[in-house]
Amino acid sequence: MPLDIVEFSKQIGVSTATVSRAFSGRGRISDKTRERVLEEARARGFSPNVHASRLNSKRTNQIGLYYSFSEDPIFDYYNMELAQEIAKAAEKRGQAVHLELSRTGKGENQRLRQLTGGGGLDGIILVVDGRTSGARLIESVQGCPVVVVTNRPWAPIKKEIVVELDIFSGMADAVRDLASLGHKRIGFIGGTGITAKVNGFRRILGDCQVAVDPKLIAEGSVSFSDGQKAFHQVASQRPSAVLCATDVLAMGALNEANAMGLNVPGDIxxxxxxxxxxxxxxxxxxxxxxxxxxxxxxxAVDSIISQLDDEESESPRALAKHVIGSYYVQRASVGISTGA
Incomplete structure (x- = not known):
């Protein structure tokens, strides 16, 4: 005879409420306790009555993931890896992820209203590349918690929770490392819409007492081949090091350096x-x-759950903003400067 929730709770020494939270992702429960309950359930062959629990809950255990840029953001390497991490984090909280890939333009507002207005999602994570597009999406969300993931400073528009990446902490560490290795001419290869990154790069160079040379900055690059062309342009000005706005651009730079007969990191x-x-x-x-x-x-996922919990609680605790820093990883492509 299959275990019911009362008997299962007694066997593992927790309350029925704790078991419900572990399976539903609802309420406050530690990751350690949730993992223990789920492991015990697997070992004892216990499965809750999911249908009954859903009848008693307004939650759907579905989180939406929506990008504000690119027709196919999942095929961008960074966004693909981020989506995978969001899916894993959601699974640990008992949530499934609905990934929305749609063409940018006027139609996406209507699509987002349809996704959120019908009560089919517990919340939505918006990965945005700018305030204009992000604001348009936020205005389209109907009746569910919103988390904005961005790499730019973000002042809340409604009641969204913000997960903001501080890219400049890692950039500063990288430039400081290059400066400590004697690099005096440091170039920058950037993508599109990266004014903030370029300004941050200039500021960091100044902080490290490294001169800014506009000829060493190339913008508007996106692909591997763009990285090759931009590196060729910047390398003609004889920098000792180059910082790229993405790893894809850096791969193009590595390829072009090899084609030009430059040793990395011996020459650059x-x-x-x-x-x-x-x-x-x-x-x-x-x-x-x-x-x-x-x-x-x-x-991002925990913030959605926190907002849902706060809606059912008399003492809201969800934070409105989280700032997450970047970091520098030094590998073999960086070495001591041999130039003047």
Whole structure:
């Protein structure tokens, strides 16, 4: 005869409420306790009556994940890895992720209203690249918690919770490391819409007492081939090191350096940004600015659950903003400057 929740709770020494929280992702329960309950359930063959629990709850155990940029953001390496981490974090909280890939434009407002207005989602995570597009999406969300994930300073528009990445902490560590190795001419290869990154790079160079040379800054690059072209342009100005706004651009720079007969890091050092899975396996292995995607994902998912809990609680505790720092990973593509 299968176990019911009362008997199962007695056997493992916890309350029925704790078991319900472990399976539903609702309420305040530690990760350690949740994992213990789920492990005991697997070992004893216990499965809750999911249908009955859903009848007694307004929650759907579905979280939406929506990107405000690119027609196919999942095929961008960084966004693909971030989506995977969000899915893993959601699973640990008993949630499934609904990933929305749609064309940008006027139609996405209507699509987002449809997703959130019908009560099919417990909350939605919006990964945004700018305030204009992000604000438009937030205005379209109907009746569910919203978490905004962004790499730019963000002042709340409604009641959304913000998970903000501080990319400049990792950039500063990278530039300080390059300066300590004697690099005096440091270039920058950037993507599109990266004014904040370029300004931050200039400021960090100043803090490290390294001169800013506009000829060493190339913007508007996105792909591997863009990285190659931009590196060729910047390398003609004889920098001793180059910082790239993405690992994809840095891969293009590594390839072009090899084509130009430049030794990395003997002749020039190269640093990427994102710490994608493949960067440890390039030749040479790529130094990069790491982004703690698992921490971002966990914070975003936990924030949705916290908002749901607060709606059912008389003492709200959800934080309105979380700032997560980046970090520098030094690998073989960075070395001592041999230039003047």
């Amino acid at each position: 050092s190269i640093v990427g940004m994102d710490d994608l899975a493949f960067t440890a396996y390039t030749t040479p292995s790529l130094s990069t600015i790491g982004i703690p995607r698992s921490q971002i994902a966990k914070t």
